[in-house]
Structure formats: C-alpha cells, structure tokens
Amino acid sequence: MTSAINDTHITSPPGPRAEWLKRHGKWLIILPPLLFLLVFFLIPFGFALSISFADTAIRVPPFTDILSVDPDWHIHVTLNLANFKYLFTDEVYGLSYLYSLKTAFFSTVICLLIGYPMAYGIARTSKSTQSILLLIIILPFWTSFLLRVYALEGIIRETGLLNSALLWLGIIAHPLQIMRTSLAVYLGIIYSYLPFMVLPLFATLEKLDHSLLEAAGDLGSPPWRAFLEVTLPLSVPGIVAGSMLVFIPAIGEFVIPTLLGGPDNLMIGRVLWDEFFGNRDWPVASAVAIAFLVLLVGPIAVYQHYSTKQLEA
C-alpha cells in the first residue's frame, strides 16, 4: 500500500512536500520524545522552584500565587524567601541531610566491597556462565524495592529467620534488635542496591584487555600488583558509575528508612514525604526538594560524565 506511494515519489521529481519532509522529517522523530520529556520531566523542576518561593495557604492547591495581576494590569511578583531561611533555622533539615549523606556513603562503600569481587568473579567465568550469573543478578534488580525491603524485614525482625536461627544455634540468648535501628537501614540499602553496583562494574571489567595483565605477569609482576596497577585503574569508570548509581538514589531513599528504620533514622526522603503528606506544607517541601537537588547536581554530573565515557568506549 505504502510502496505505491513511495514509487510515485521516486519516479516523479520531488515536490515541495517531499523536499520539506526530506529536510525537516527528522524532527517528526525527535520532537515527540523531546517535548514529552521537556514538559513532564524538566519543566516540573521549574514549577517546584517557583512554588518553593510561595507561601502556604488554606486552599486548593495549598499555596499562594507568586504572580498576580491586579485590575490595572500591574503584575505583582511576590517572592517569599522564608521557606529557604526555614531550612537553615530548623535543624531537622540539616541533620537529616547529613544523616542521609553518611548513610548513603557508607552503604556505597560496603556495596563496592561486596560488589567488586562479585563483578570480577563473573567477568572471569566463561561466556555461558556469565549470562546465567548476570540474569541471577538482574532478576532482583527489577523486582520491586518495596517487596524486597518487606522480604528483608521477614529475616531481620525480632521473630525473623536470623534471630530464630541464632537462638536455635545457641549463639545468642535473647533476640537481637535489628529492626528500627541504623543497622537495619544499612542492611536494607546494601541489599536493595547491590545489583546497581555489580552491573556497571561487570560492564567495565568484562571489556578489560587481558593482554595487559599477561604483559604485567610476563614482566614479573605478582598477580596482586598487576591487579592494583592494571585492573583497578582501568575499572575506575565502572567504580564511579556503580557508586553513583547506589549513592544518589540512596540519599533520597524513602521506603527503606520508613519500613526498617526507627524514629531516629530521619533521612531527607522521609522528611520530604512527611512535610508533604503529613504537614501538607507544599512550599517548604518544594524548598527541601530544590535544596536537595542543588546538592545532587555535582554527583549527577560526575555520573553523566563517566557513563557517556563508558558508552563511547
């Protein structure tokens, strides 16, 4: 059906429409995703920014207008900086941000310590074993965070499998209190984000040129030195990409501290959620989100830099 139309295009000299299509046709492909992501992903950040300068109000939606036009067509802009000032005066925001940073940092380090040998091991197996092992790692990667955190709760709660096993073995006399502590939050993040660390690490380690290692060996380098001087430096892009994939989302984690942590484990995601749904203070919540985003720009830029580098390699 369409081929008939195409044939006429070829036999007849290109008309103005065909000419236009040839020159601008690619925009028909580029524009839909570009516009969609622009409107529904990027522009929302602008809205959050503007609402962070608004004031709370008892109405729907619960904030005041920043722009207002009076009957004489004068436009008034009311910027309210109180929300940002509030972030610095109430110490809960600073403390929760620091706690989030600390938790995300140590979780990332532990994920790296477990994930690196895993990725290295997978990269050293044969191709067919590799694809099976990768599938085993990817499966939990796609399984719901919520469900996996819930599953972890079944292991570490007071009457869970871990305590039952330790009690039965006689290693402990009383059940360990893991739930509602920082330890539970760490376990939750490491357990949930481990695949995010292993996959990018594997991608770099797999591409590693083995002849370099052999050369190092031939020149008398012991394996551990070859590893430190060849493998490790060459896998830096994977280490950075994996660490950022764990670190950045972990700072903003909400589900894990809410379900596993106690009242003291205030992470920024939880504060944001409570501000929004509990206090219904949308302007302050927006200000928290914007401040949080500003602090994330650095790590995200690092990630983008290394991931595009890896794509080009």
Place this chain on the structure above:
Amino acid sequence: MENRISPLLVSVLCIGIAILYIPILVLIGYSFNASALVSVWGGFSTSWYTALLHNDQILDAAWLSLKIGVVVSTGSVILGTLAAISLVRFKIFRGRLLLTGMVNAPLVMPEIITGITQLLLFVSMLQVLGWPHRGFTTIVIAHIAFCSAYVTITVQSRLASADRSLEEAAMDLGSGPVRAFIDTTLPSIAPALASSWLLSFTLSLDDLVISSFVSGPGASTLPMVIFSKVKLGVSPDVNALASLMIGLVGACVLFAGYLMRRTERQRILDAQMAER
C-alpha cells in the same frame, strides 16, 4: 583466563547471590504457611492465596496497576524508541544534549524528587487547563517519563550495533527512508523493543513513590495498597500477594532476557554466515 577463579572469588559470589535471594525465598516459603502467626510454621496451605481473591481492595488495585502497566509500557516503547533513533541516527541536531540529559537523568534522580515536581506540574496544569485530573492519567504520564528512559538506553545500544547495510541496500533499491527502516532494521531490533516493553511493565507495576505523589483520591495502585499494609507489620496475605508479584515480574524479566539472548545468538550466527 577461564577456570582460574580463586575459591575466594567463588565464595564472595555465592555469598552475594545468597544475600540477594534468601529473603525472597523465605518470603515465598512463608506465603504457604497455614498459621496466621508469621513466625510459627503451621503446615502447608494455599489459603492466603484464595483469601486474596476475595479482597476487593487488592483486586481493584491490581486491576488498576495492570491497566496502567500496559498503557505505560506501550507509550514508553514508542517514545523511548523515537528518542533512541534520534540519538543514534541524527548525530547533530539542536537539543541533542538536552535529550541525552533528559534520557539519563531519570535513572539516577531520586524518585521522591521526580514525584514531587511532577505533582506540582499536574496541580498547576489542572488549575490553568482543567486537565489532567489526578489518578490514572497522571500516573500514566509520570511513569512514561521514567520508563521511556530505560527503553531508550536498551534500544540505543541495540540500534547502534545494528547493521545498516541492509537498510542502505533497501534505500538504493528505491525504498523511502522510513519504509527501509521498517522493512530491515525494525525486525532486527524488535526483540529489544519487546524486552523493553516487558521491563517498562515491571517498572510501572513496582513503582510506589512516584505513584503516591501523582495519584489522586480513589486511585490506589497495588504497591500503594501493599505499602499501607506493610507499614503495620508483616502479614500473611501480603506474603502471598508479594510472592505473586515477584513471580510475575520474574517471568517478565526471564522472558525479556530470553528474547535478548536469542537475538544475540542470531546476530553472531549471521555474522559467521557473512564471514563465509
């Protein structure tokens, strides 16, 4: 190089995989527990699964989540593929950097920020345009925004490695560029499209944080219902529901993996044929 893995590496690998799987296996095991007390084993039973069938709240939420998942994954595959074609085939265009950034950012952006900003957009849009009302539509739009990013990444790599000679041949024989693409390259990336459809479906089905923000009254997805139940503690019917969801997602991922692997093998075979 192969078969020279030290026992240390093997044990770390095994421990890592055990960490990933033991909680899930224990959860599935307990979902067949006859006892209502989650810590006591009361014998094998499927009663918690049949109880799910009589729980209207869960059934409604499941139906809503499935509907959202189908629309989201279809929309994401279309938009994500267009973005992938743009990035792979059109090397230079205005907005390329912007598109690259917007495709990569959702992968690392904390969901809670994406959720909050999108909600603020929808609320302002509703005020000015009278559309969209919070619920099905807003969840679908918000999910497509992050799922299409995953689709683009998947399709992009497949498209970059696709052989363009067939497409060029078709164009030499007089096909228009779109027609040539549909006849030659599309079939070769079709498995990548199918697997990214399945992956978008699982992402959408699993999402809690973004849905909670952009949803309105009366539209609770399955993860939202589960979350409100889980906050109260471990309960046997959630065990059953969680096991079902893990099973469904697992099946989707395995099938997607199978599709990708089959094409990979086909590609290698084709390459070997071509060399002969």
